[in-house]
Amino acid sequence: MRVVIMVLLSLILASCGGKDGDPATAGTVDMQKIYKWKLVTTWPKNYPGLGTAPENFAKKVEAMSGGRIQIKVFGAGQLVPAFEVFDAVSQGTAEIGHGAAYYWTGKSKATGFFTSVPFGLNAQEMNGWLHYGGGLELWRELYSPFNLIPFAGGSTGVQMAGWFNREINSMEDIKGLKMRIPGLGGDVITRAGGVSVTIPGGELYTSMQTGVIDATEWVGPYNDLAFGFHQVAKYYYYPGWHEPGSILELIVNKNAYTSLPADLQAIVEGAARAVNQDMLDEYTARNNSALVELVETHSVDVRKLPDDVIAELRRLSAEVLDELGQDSEISGRIAESVKAFKKQAMEYHAISEEAYYKARKEQ
Amino acid sequence: MRVVIMVLLSLILASCGGKDGDPATAGTVDMQKIYKWKLVTTWPKNYPGLGTAPENFAKKVEAMSGGRIQIKVFGAGQLVPAFEVFDAVSQGTAEIGHGAAYYWTGKSKATGFFTSVPFGLNAQEMNGWLHYGGGLELWRELYSPFNLIPFAGGSTGVQMAGWFNREINSMEDIKGLKMRIPGLGGDVITRAGGVSVTIPGGELYTSMQTGVIDATEWVGPYNDLAFGFHQVAKYYYYPGWHEPGSILELIVNKNAYTSLPADLQAIVEGAARAVNQDMLDEYTARNNSALVELVETHSVDVRKLPDDVIAELRRLSAEVLDELGQDSEISGRIAESVKAFKKQAMEYHAISEEAYYKARKEQ
Numbered sequence: 001m002r003v004v005i006m007v008l009l010s011l012i013l014a015s016c017g018g019k020d021g022d023p024a025t026a027g028t029v030d031m032q033k034i035y036k037w038k039l040v041t042t043w044p045k046n047y048p049g050l051g052t053a054p055e056n057f058a059k060k061v062e063a064m065s066g067g068r069i070q071i072k073v074f075g076a077g078q079l080v081p082a083f084e085v086f087d088a089v090s091q092g093t094a095e096i097g098h099g100a101a102y103y104w105t106g107k108s109k110a111t112g113f114f115t116s117v118p119f120g121l122n123a124q125e126m127n128g129w130l131h132y133g134g135g136l137e138l139w140r141e142l143y144s145p146f147n148l149i150p151f152a153g154g155s156t157g158v159q160m161a162g163w164f165n166r167e168i169n170s171m172e173d174i175k176g177l178k179m180r181i182p183g184l185g186g187d188v189i190t191r192a193g194g195v196s197v198t199i200p201g202g203e204l205y206t207s208m209q210t211g212v213i214d215a216t217e218w219v220g221p222y223n224d225l226a227f228g229f230h231q232v233a234k235y236y237y238y239p240g241w242h243e244p245g246s247i248l249e250l251i252v253n254k255n256a257y258t259s260l261p262a263d264l265q266a267i268v269e270g271a272a273r274a275v276n277q278d279m280l281d282e283y284t285a286r287n288n289s290a291l292v293e294l295v296e297t298h299s300v301d302v303r304k305l306p307d308d309v310i311a312e313l314r315r316l317s318a319e320v321l322d323e324l325g326q327d328s329e330i331s332g333r334i335a336e337s338v339k340a341f342k343k344q345a346m347e348y349h350a351i352s353e354e355a356y357y358k359a360r361k362e363q
Numbered sequence: 364m365r366v367v368i369m370v371l372l373s374l375i376l377a378s379c380g381g382k383d384g385d386p387a388t389a390g391t392v393d394m395q396k397i398y399k400w401k402l403v404t405t406w407p408k409n410y411p412g413l414g415t416a417p418e419n420f421a422k423k424v425e426a427m428s429g430g431r432i433q434i435k436v437f438g439a440g441q442l443v444p445a446f447e448v449f450d451a452v453s454q455g456t457a458e459i460g461h462g463a464a465y466y467w468t469g470k471s472k473a474t475g476f477f478t479s480v481p482f483g484l485n486a487q488e489m490n491g492w493l494h495y496g497g498g499l500e501l502w503r504e505l506y507s508p509f510n511l512i513p514f515a516g517g518s519t520g521v522q523m524a525g526w527f528n529r530e531i532n533s534m535e536d537i538k539g540l541k542m543r544i545p546g547l548g549g550d551v552i553t554r555a556g557g558v559s560v561t562i563p564g565g566e567l568y569t570s571m572q573t574g575v576i577d578a579t580e581w582v583g584p585y586n587d588l589a590f591g592f593h594q595v596a597k598y599y600y601y602p603g604w605h606e607p608g609s610i611l612e613l614i615v616n617k618n619a620y621t622s623l624p625a626d627l628q629a630i631v632e633g634a635a636r637a638v639n640q641d642m643l644d645e646y647t648a649r650n651n652s653a654l655v656e657l658v659e660t661h662s663v664d665v666r667k668l669p670d671d672v673i674a675e676l677r678r679l680s681a682e683v684l685d686e687l688g689q690d691s692e693i694s695g696r697i698a699e700s701v702k703a704f705k706k707q708a709m710e711y712h713a714i715s716e717e718a719y720y721k722a723r724k725e726q
Contacts, residue, residue: 067626124486124487125647127640127643157716158718239714239715267427270633282494286495287715288711302714348650352583353485353520354717354721357716
C-alpha cells in the first residue's frame with residue numbers, strides 16, 4: 001500500500017509540475033514558488049509618470065504571473081537613496097530598480113548614451129535603435145560587468161529645455177549659469193561656460209527657491225507642474241535639445257533574473273516593454289493639458305531658445321559626443337551605432353514625421 | 364488508511380491549485396488547461412512588420428504563459444480571406460485576429476477612426492489618445508455589439524502618400540485617378556474627384572502592373588520594397604497625409620477572452636501592448652534603409668505632394684471627418700474625442716517634437 005501511495009504522489013506531483021521539467025511546457029513549472037522582489041527607484045514614491053511606471057510594472061508582473069512574482073516598490077530614500085539604486089540592484093539588496101542610465105556616469109561614462117544624447121534620437125527613434133538597431137545589445141554588454149540586465153522602462157518624449165531665472169538671449173547668458181542638468185547635456189553646459197550640477201528631483205524646488213541653482217531642466221509640463229517649478233522660476237524654455245527622447249531603465253539583478261523560470265523571465269521582459277510604451281502614452285496625453293494650466297492659470301512665460309544659441313549648443317554637443325566616443329572601446333562602438341542610426345532616422349523622418357507635422361498645420 | 368490517502372491527495376491537489384481558487388493567487392490557477400487559439404490575419408503569412416507582429420504576439424503569449432496558451436497564426440486566405448477576419452473572430456471561427464479597423468467600415472463607418480484619420484494623430488499621439496485619452500474605451504464600445512474586444516496591435520508610423528503612375532502637380536491630377544486607398548483617405552480622394560478602391564495588399568502589385576489602378580498607398584519604404592511596387596510605379600510621393608500614424612488591431616473574441624483565467628487575460632493584454640510598441644520600433648529602424656535601397660539601387664523618384672494639393676486635401680479631410688461625426692451618435696463622440704486630443708497634441712508638439720526636429724538640423 002505504501003508503494004501505491006508513493007506512486008500516486010509521484011503522479012500527482014508530476015502533473016502539477018516539478019522543479020526539473022521544461023519550463024516552456026504547460027504544467028511543469030513550479031507554481032508553488034513565489035518570488036518576492038524589491039524594486040527601488042530614483043523617483044519619489046508615486047511621482048507622476050516616472051514614479052508610476054514602476055508601480056504599473058509591479059502590477060502587470062503580478063497579474064501576468066498570477067501572483068508568482070510579487071514586487072514591492074520603494075520610492076527614493078525609502079530603502080536606498082535615489083543615487084544608490086544602481087549599486088543596490090547590482091549587489092542584490094534589491095532585485096530590480098527603476099531610474100535613468102545617465103545617473104550612473106560615475107560607473108561608466110558610456111551610460112549617458114542610454115538615456116538621451118544631446119541633439120540625438122527622439123523617443124520613437126530611441127526605441128527603434130534599442131530594439132531593432134543594436135542599442136539594447138550594447139546596453140546589456142555595458143551593464144554586464146555590474147551584474148545587471150537593463151530593459152527600456154519608459155520614455156518621456158522630448159523634454160523642455162528647462163526653468164530659468166535668467167533670460168537666455170545669447171551664449172553669454174550661459175556663462176556662469178548654475179544649472180541642474182545631468183549627463184551629456186551637463187557636459188555641454190559646462191563646455192559653454194556654465195556650471196552643471198546633478199541633484200535628485202526631490203531637492204530641485206528648494207535649490208531653485210534658495211538660489212543654489214539658476215536653472216534646472218526636469219522633464220516636461222506634466223512633471224514640472226507637479227513639482228511646482230513655476231513658483232520658483234521666471235522663464236520656461238524649449239525645445240529640450242539636451243534630452244530629445246529620454247528612455248528610463250528597468251535594471252534587473254542578473255542572478256535574480258536567471259533564477260526565474262523561463263515563463264516568468266518572459267513576463268518580466270513583456271511587462272517592461274508594455275510599461276515602456278505606457279509611460280510615453282501617458283506623457284503624450286498629459287503634457288499639453290499641464291502646459292495649458294501652466295500658461296493660463298500660472299501665467300508661465302514660455303520662451304524658445306534663440307536659434308544661434310541652439311546652433312552653438314549643437315556644435316558643442318557634437319564635440320562632447322566625439323570625446324565621449326574616445327573614452328573607451330565600448331564607448332566608441334556605442335557612439336558609432338547611435339550616429340549611424342541618427343543619420344538614417346533624420347533622412348527618413350524628414351519626409352515622414354517631420355514633413356507630416358508641417359503638412360498638418362494651416363500654412 | 365484510505366482516509367489518510369484522501370486527505371493527502373486533497374492537500375496536494377489544493378497546494379498545486381484547483382479550478383475554484385482566486386486566479387490572482389499563486390498556485391490556484393488550473394495549470395493543466397491548455398488553450399489552443401487560432402489567430403487569423405489580413406496580411407500574407409510572415410509579411411514584414413504587419414505579418415510578423417501576430418507571429419511575435421503568439422510567441423510572447425506562449426512564452427509568458429509557459430505554453431498554457433498556444434496560438435497558431437494563419438495568413439490571409441489560409442483559414443479565412445483577408446476581409447473576413449472580423450466576422451471570423453466575431454463568430455468564434457478564430458479566437459483572435461490581426462488587421463486594421465478601417466477594413467470594417469462596412470460594419471460601422473466609425474471603425475475608420477481607429478486606424479488613422481487623414482491629417483489626424485501620428486503614431487505617438489494615437490497611442491496617447493487610445494491609452495490615456497479615452498480612445499480605447501470608445502473603440503471597445505464600438506466593437507462590443509460584434510462580440511469583439513480590440514487592442515492596439517502595432518503601429519507603422521507616418522505612411523508614405525503612395526505609388527503613382529501619374530504625376531500630381533495640382534488637384535486636376537487627382538480627378539479620375541483610380542487609387543487603392545481604404546478608409547477615410549479613400550473618401551477624401553473620392554471627394555476630390557478620384558476613384559478610391561479597396562484591394563487586399565497581396566493583389567496590389569498586379570493591379571498596378573495591369574493598370575487596374577493608377578496609384579496605391581500601402582505603408583512605407585520597408586513594406587513597399589517587399590511588395591516591389593517600384594517595379595510597377597513611376598513616382599513615390601510623401602507625406603502620408605491620409606494615414607499619419609496607423610494603428611493595427613488585435614481583436615479577441617469576447618467569449619474566448621472572458622473564459623481565460625485572470626493571469627492569462629493579463630498576459631494577452633500585456634503581449635498586445637508589447638507588440639504594439641515592437642512594430643513601431645521595427646518600422647522606425649527599417650524604413651530608412653529600405654528608402655536608401657529604393658532610391659540608390661532602384662532609382663525611385665521620391666516626390667513631395669505640392670503644398671496647394673496638401674492644403675486642399677486638408678480642407679476636404681475636415682469635411683469628410685465632419686460628416687462622419689454626424690453618421691451616428693457614437694461616431695459623433697469619437698470625432699469629438701479625436702478632435703479635442705489633436706488640438707492639444709498639436710499645441711504641445713509644436714514646442715516639443717516638431718520644434719526639436721527643426722532644432723536638430725543644421726540650418
